[in-house]
Amino acid sequence: MNESCIMEMVKIMDKFYTRMKDLLQDDYEPFIEALSEKEVKGLYLNTNKDGYKALDHKHIKPHPLVTGGYLYDDEAYSPGKSPYFLCGLYYIQEPSAMLVANMIDIKEDDYVLDMCAAPGGKSCRIANRLGPDGLLIANDISASRAKILSENIERFGIDNTIVTNTDPLRFVGVLDGFFDKIILDAPCSGEGMLRKTEEASKTWSPDKVYECAVIQKRLIEAAYTLLKPGGQIIYSTCTYSLEENEEIVRYALDHFDFSLETLPHRDGLMPGIDMNEAIRCYPHHFAGEGQFMALLTKRGETPIKKPKVLKPKISPEALKNVQNFYKENLNIKVPKLLYENKGHVYALKRQFPDLGKIRILRNGLYLGESRKNYFIPSYSLALTLRKEDVKRCYDFPEDSNEVAAYIRGETLEAIGSKGYGVIFVDGYPLSFYKESNAVKNLFPKGLRRS
Numbered sequence: 001m002n003e004s005c006i007m008e009m010v011k012i013m014d015k016f017y018t019r020m021k022d023l024l025q026d027d028y029e030p031f032i033e034a035l036s037e038k039e040v041k042g043l044y045l046n047t048n049k050d051g052y053k054a055l056d057h058k059h060i061k062p063h064p065l066v067t068g069g070y071l072y073d074d075e076a077y078s079p080g081k082s083p084y085f086l087c088g089l090y091y092i093q094e095p096s097a098m099l100v101a102n103m104i105d106i107k108e109d110d111y112v113l114d115m116c117a118a119p120g121g122k123s124c125r126i127a128n129r130l131g132p133d134g135l136l137i138a139n140d141i142s143a144s145r146a147k148i149l150s151e152n153i154e155r156f157g158i159d160n161t162i163v164t165n166t167d168p169l170r171f172v173g174v175l176d177g178f179f180d181k182i183i184l185d186a187p188c189s190g191e192g193m194l195r196k197t198e199e200a201s202k203t204w205s206p207d208k209v210y211e212c213a214v215i216q217k218r219l220i221e222a223a224y225t226l227l228k229p230g231g232q233i234i235y236s237t238c239t240y241s242l243e244e245n246e247e248i249v250r251y252a253l254d255h256f257d258f259s260l261e262t263l264p265h266r267d268g269l270m271p272g273i274d275m276n277e278a279i280r281c282y283p284h285h286f287a288g289e290g291q292f293m294a295l296l297t298k299r300g301e302t303p304i305k306k307p308k309v310l311k312p313k314i315s316p317e318a319l320k321n322v323q324n325f326y327k328e329n330l331n332i333k334v335p336k337l338l339y340e341n342k343g344h345v346y347a348l349k350r351q352f353p354d355l356g357k358i359r360i361l362r363n364g365l366y367l368g369e370s371r372k373n374y375f376i377p378s379y380s381l382a383l384t385l386r387k388e389d390v391k392r393c394y395d396f397p398e399d400s401n402e403v404a405a406y407i408r409g410e411t412l413e414a415i416g417s418k419g420y421g422v423i424f425v426d427g428y429p430l431s432f433y434k435e436s437n438a439v440k441n442l443f444p445k446g447l448r449r450s
């Protein structure tokens, strides 16, 4: 960056600090001090996987408000580098962001939309709380970010989720009045992330605040249409500006028939500005980054658009390939509702809606690809399996040479029987392999590490 760019950035950031001074007044100095402190890292456990024993308990402490959430210092502990991370035992998410999914009551059979879901920190936590009759549509407008979202959903071994890549406004007219709950973690100016990422300070400007507020109003309006009467929306941002937080909530209350619910204020969670019902997280009051949250209930009735249910469809050839694969390699039944798209086979759930032209990245659990007369199982299927579900497996300890070599993409020595099996790490599934003269590596190329 040249000198004039740096001067320009300093000028812009001065505007940010002036705004914060006006907002926080006597609380401004402690806020500035907290910005120079080290950020606190967090993770939460995947409740589908029982990974408690896999954590390094010497270096973590429980999140004060999130059951199954933990805080750690990344100088002492690097959970993201462990093979357990690749087994989907936990999601790494900063402590304030982790609160958002906790502030909305999710019932097992709820239909939930996460409008701006990537990379998936809130979606994975919500999907964990849904039962077999629940449904999550996890969407992101950005194709590259939606791909990461899909990978994170896959790593968690989640099968009740549809991952889409569209402008969330496009759900209007397709799924009106369909959702019990909506997560609107809106695109924002990111002021709360200034301590965490340098990027946030490079992209912040007063104009960005106003541009984001325009988008946020459109999104909250769409959310109103998409909710069932009595349904709830948790609105959140990782920014401090009034324009993107309380003013958006006020806009929603003034223009639509919403009521504002009171969220709990304890352990350093502060009320909103002239809006006691909402929550603000500041780094000098709560061990995490900046966050805003408000919970709204839809009181009004709006026209409902009932979508068609997505009908299972699979060619006889692909079905035969899937059935043969299960018979030869697994001890579980072929899922009942199968959906094939150009050879890619998914296990659907009964309640999946037909989303028409909306771009779908994953329709439930991706099982794998049917080729001419064989089937290649997916990484996501492996991550849902237990040892008793497979006819062949290897189980290696987390710190073993075999696990390190497998993650690097190497083949292993064959000492088992021929066919497909699963590599487990201390009992947690990591990936399929195919054994013949060697254990052929099927760990996805994009995830390999040296």
Ligand SMILES: C[S@@+](CC[C@H](N)C(=O)[O-])C[C@H]1O[C@@H](n2cnc3c(N)ncnc32)[C@H](O)[C@@H]1O
Residues within 6 Å of the ligand: 097, 115, 116, 117, 118, 119, 120, 121, 122, 123, 140, 141, 142, 145, 167, 168, 185, 186, 187, 188, 215
């Ligand atoms: C705060 S991030 C979401 C974080 C996510 N909820 C999580 O917990 O991992 C906001 C998301 O909004 C998306 N976004 C950006 N512009 C948007 C727009 N105009 N409409 C809808 N979403 C947008 C971004 O791609 C980004 O992934």
